[in-house]
Amino acid sequence: MLTLNGIYKNYGKKTVLSNISLQVSKGICLGLVGPNGAGKSTLIKIIASIIQDYRGELRFSDSVRIGYVPQDISLEETVSAKDNLQFFGRLYGLSGKALKERISEVLKEIGLEKREKDKVQTFSGGMKRRLNIGCAILHEPDLIIMDEPTVGIDPQSRQHIFQMVDRFREAGKTIIYASHYMEEIERLCDEAAFIDHGKIVENGTIQQILQKHAVPSIFVKGGNALPDKINEFGSVAAKNGGYIVQTNRPLDAMEFVLQFYKEKNDQLERLELVQPILEDVFFSLTGKELRD
Numbered sequence: 491m492l493t494l495n496g497i498y499k500n501y502g503k504k505t506v507l508s509n510i511s512l513q514v515s516k517g518i519c520l521g522l523v524g525p526n527g528a529g530k531s532t533l534i535k536i537i538a539s540i541i542q543d544y545r546g547e548l549r550f551s552d553s554v555r556i557g558y559v560p561q562d563i564s565l566e567e568t569v570s571a572k573d574n575l576q577f578f579g580r581l582y583g584l585s586g587k588a589l590k591e592r593i594s595e596v597l598k599e600i601g602l603e604k605r606e607k608d609k610v611q612t613f614s615g616g617m618k619r620r621l622n623i624g625c626a627i628l629h630e631p632d633l634i635i636m637d638e639p640t641v642g643i644d645p646q647s648r649q650h651i652f653q654m655v656d657r658f659r660e661a662g663k664t665i666i667y668a669s670h671y672m673e674e675i676e677r678l679c680d681e682a683a684f685i686d687h688g689k690i691v692e693n694g695t696i697q698q699i700l701q702k703h704a705v706p707s708i709f710v711k712g713g714n715a716l717p718d719k720i721n722e723f724g725s726v727a728a729k730n731g732g733y734i735v736q737t738n739r740p741l742d743a744m745e746f747v748l749q750f751y752k753e754k755n756d757q758l759e760r761l762e763l764v765q766p767i768l769e770d771v772f773f774s775l776t777g778k779e780l781r782d
């Protein structure tokens with residue numbers, strides 16, 4: 491659906507995107523992940539054609555209708571939800587019965603049908619975020635680009651947004667979803683692109699990224715210290731009152747620990763296989779935590 495080839499973007503002398511190349515296939519949900527300032531919004535604005543002064547190639551395979559959900563909520567607070575939808579609907583060229591019908595569908599989709607006449611200034615942060623999404627989908631876009639759509643909202647609205655993304659996927663939409671919450675990317679996306687300092691440091695399906703980079707670990711907690719020779723299995727770090735051993739031989743390491751505790755006749759509180767998660771992969775590739 492969309493190809494980015496060697497994209498560069500500068501603000502003055504500062505390079506904020508450097509040699510970005512990406513393929514986005516139709517019907518997938520791609521997560522753009524990176525810490526604050528990594529360049530996610532700039533990249534999204536290039537894809538949405540809001541920023542046009544960049545170098546490199548941006549190519550769409552068909553004619554694609556884009557729905558863009560900006561990071562900063564862009565609504566008129568002094569009028570109702572419905573009036574905001576009407577304004578955006580007209581911008582997309584909708585009018586009359588078609589606009590009316592679409593507004594009522596969207597109000598249902600975003601869960602605001604009962605609040606349609608209320609002024610936006612009376613809405614919670616989560617309701618505003620949902621309306622912000624509603625304004626971007628009125629024209630039934632094929633590609634929905636969402637820039638950190640869940641920042642600073644209540645858990646119910648967050649769940650509502652997740653379910654909306656699921657429905658968009660089921661309807662065959664292509665989605666680009668920027669976030670610095672890795673668990674959202676794991677929950678929602680098929681593929682991910684990790685961005686740091688304006689560069690893509692890794693991308694692929696979530697499964698591929700995990701298989702390529704994630705090292706399994708075991709967690710051990712108990713009365714005894716770890717056996718000296720545990721270092722032969724991999725690196726050891728203290729965590730939550732116990733130890734994490736990163737190892738490519740997790741089952742052998744577990745057996746080794748079990749044997750050790752049996753011989754010492756000591757109590758083992760916990761011995762667990764820890765599944766690798768994307769957050770750890772991001773950290774190992776960039777040395778950065780994603781949290782604020």
Ligand SMILES: Nc1ncnc2c1ncn2[C@@H]1O[C@H](COP(=O)(O)OP(=O)(O)OP(=O)(O)O)[C@@H](O)[C@H]1O
Pocket residue numbers: 501506524525526527528529530531532533561638
């Ligand atoms: N209009 C602008 N003029 C100058 N610098 C800018 C402008 N917009 C963004 N930047 C800078 O470009 C870099 C990338 O910003 P961008 O907003 O794309 O990152 P981001 O990954 O979306 O981060 P955030 O989650 O904080 O929005 C940052 O250093 C930012 O300060």
